[in-house]
Amino acid sequence: MxxxxxxxxxxxxxxxxxxxxxxxxxxxxxxxxxxxxxxxxxxxxxxxxxxxxxxxxxxxxxxxxxxxxxxxxxxxxxxxxxxxxxxxxxxxxxxxxxxxxxxxxxxxxxxxxxxxxxxxxxxxxxxxxxxxxxxxxxxxxxxxxxxxxxxxxxxxxxxxxxxxxxxxxxxxxxxxxxxxxxxxxxxxxxxxxxxxxxxxxxxxxxxxxxxxxxxxxxxxxxNYASVIEKLRPGAAEPGEIVDIEGNVLGRHEGVLHYTVGQRRGLGIGGLETPLYVVKLDVEARRVIVGPKEMLSTAIVPVREINWLGDADFMLQDEWHVSVKVRSTRAPREAVIRPLSATSAEVELLTPEEGVSPGQACVFYETGGSRILGGGWIWRGY
Missing domain, CATH: 3.40.50.620 (HUPs)
Incomplete structure (x- = not known):
């Protein structure tokens, strides 16, 4: 033997x-x-x-x-x-x-x-x-x-x-x-x-x-805002809270106090339909609010992709995977369409609410435990 x-x-x-x-x-x-x-x-x-x-x-x-x-x-x-x-x-x-x-x-x-x-x-x-x-x-x-x-x-x-x-x-x-x-x-x-x-x-x-x-x-x-105000004095510039048509609904003390998907703390109560932050216009210092359905996103642009799959990322026109767009959410089925070696359009088969620029979009093997990489969401809509 x-x-x-x-x-x-x-x-x-x-x-x-x-x-x-x-x-x-x-x-x-x-x-x-x-x-x-x-x-x-x-x-x-x-x-x-x-x-x-x-x-x-x-x-x-x-x-x-x-x-x-x-x-x-x-x-x-x-x-x-x-x-x-x-x-x-x-x-x-x-x-x-x-x-x-x-x-x-x-x-x-x-x-x-x-x-x-x-x-x-x-x-x-x-x-x-x-x-x-x-x-x-x-x-x-x-x-x-x-x-x-x-x-x-x-x-x-x-x-x-x-x-x-x-x-x-x-x-x-x-x-x-x-x-x-x-x-x-x-x-x-x-x-x-x-x-x-x-x-x-x-x-x-x-x-x-x-x-x-x-x-x-x-x-x-x-308390993110307090840290940012220390790091960037004067960053908390006041501005307007507006609806999707531009109507002024209230005032805010700085865009940095808000995130996409936020509902509480807007200071614009008394409305029949609850409103959520759907977009932040930093240059105009505007917080834009709208109904919950406006938070629903199916197409997510992703860049700075780190690909961990065995085959070359650009080898296929589409990759059928599952993705997380927030750390606290379970992976959902999606299709990745590569645009370059480090950028792609991700289509969520079930639209998600509150997809926000700056968050990560992480790719998983559907039905398995392997991480296939991920990238950064760079604009929400």
Whole structure:
């Protein structure tokens, strides 16, 4: 009987002992990335923890308990001490401000609804931090994201997390094939967040019961407008609230306080039919409102597409997939019609309400878990 000469692969996919496999773990200070680091350390890997300082923790934008606040750096360092691996804090304030915060403010002022967590993954964590991991001679970089990396016939594939309630695929669509080759996501297969917390308790981690961060890390209490006013003084220019025919219904204190699809807080009560924000005219400083049916959108223009399918994106006139146009919505069937290698028209087979410029449109394999890429919605109508 012939001997099996296939090399044994460790849990991270390398044909060498765990002790000779160096892995940089991106540690936010939360329970998820702490469990990843602790688990890999216990398995015998050469773990190096890295935490990014993304903004001035003493500044007005800082928020206790947010993903990048000073307390979280302390918590990440403490986990590293508990598990006995080195930990470094890298100052990425300038990079984060230029690549994420400034675009967030400018996009909001342009009437879009940006998703800064995607840009942070794309431009900071999976770009600069990943290069730092390479500089540290790491074989790979691991994160606490709830998403799965699976090997397919053509190489690594990106798949939704086993727990649909924790799935973070919407925020990771821009991960490139080259990055995916280097990244690992050890939590993606877990059935629930309770399973993660159970592991944290098993390892005796001080963050085992730490609550999840709910807000964007640099936006205190979810108040986008207050942050933008600090970043762009004078941005909250007052203007008119008008209906679709241009009739003035009221006044507002700044377009940046509104998003497409918003109903509450318009200050124009007493109408027979509820009105929603259907468009933001930034140049005219107008908030345009209309009936709910005006929010329904079937055709969605998408650009800056990152395609993760096996075949070339331009190879077909149409791709039949499912898409998400907001992180909180389930994928819906759609048809992608490529216009170029990085732009397309997406037709939603069932029109959706509140499709907003600045949000992502993420592509999924219909009936499956694979992420086929995605892009940015660049105008709503």
């Amino acid at each position: 012939p001997l099996d000469t296939a090399p044994h692969l460790n849990s991270l996919g390398f044909a060498k002992p765990e002790s000779e496999t160096r892995v940089v773990v991106a540690m936010s200070g939360g329970v998820d990335s702490s469990v990843v680091a602790a688990q890999l350390a216990e398995e015998g890997y050469d773990v190096v923890g890295v935490t990014l300082q993304l903004y001035d923790h003493g500044a007005a934008l800082a928020k206790k308990g947010a993903c990048c606040a000073g307390l979280d750096i302390h918590d990440a360092r403490r986990v590293a001490e508990e598990m006995g691996f080195p930990h470094y804090v890298l100052d990425y304030e300038n990079v984060f401000k230029e690549a994420v915060i400034d675009e967030f403010a400018d996009s909001y002022l342009a009437g879009a609804t940006p998703v800064p967590c995607i840009r942070c993954n794309e431009r900071v964590k999976f770009k600069d931090l990943l290069e730092t991991a390479r500089d540290l001679d790491a074989d790979c970089m691991a994160t606490g994201h709830y998403i799965q990396r699976k090997m397919g016939a053509h190489g690594p594939e990106l798949h939704s997390a086993a727990d649909a309630n924790r799935d973070q695929s919407y925020f990771l669509f821009s991960t490139t094939p080259e990055q995916l080759d280097y990244l690992r996501f050890p939590l993606g297969h877990l059935p629930s967040k309770d399973a993660t917390r159970a592991l944290a308790a098993k390892y005796g981690l001080s963050v085992a019961d730490k609550p999840d961060s709910q807000d964007i890390c640099f936006v205190p209490n979810g």
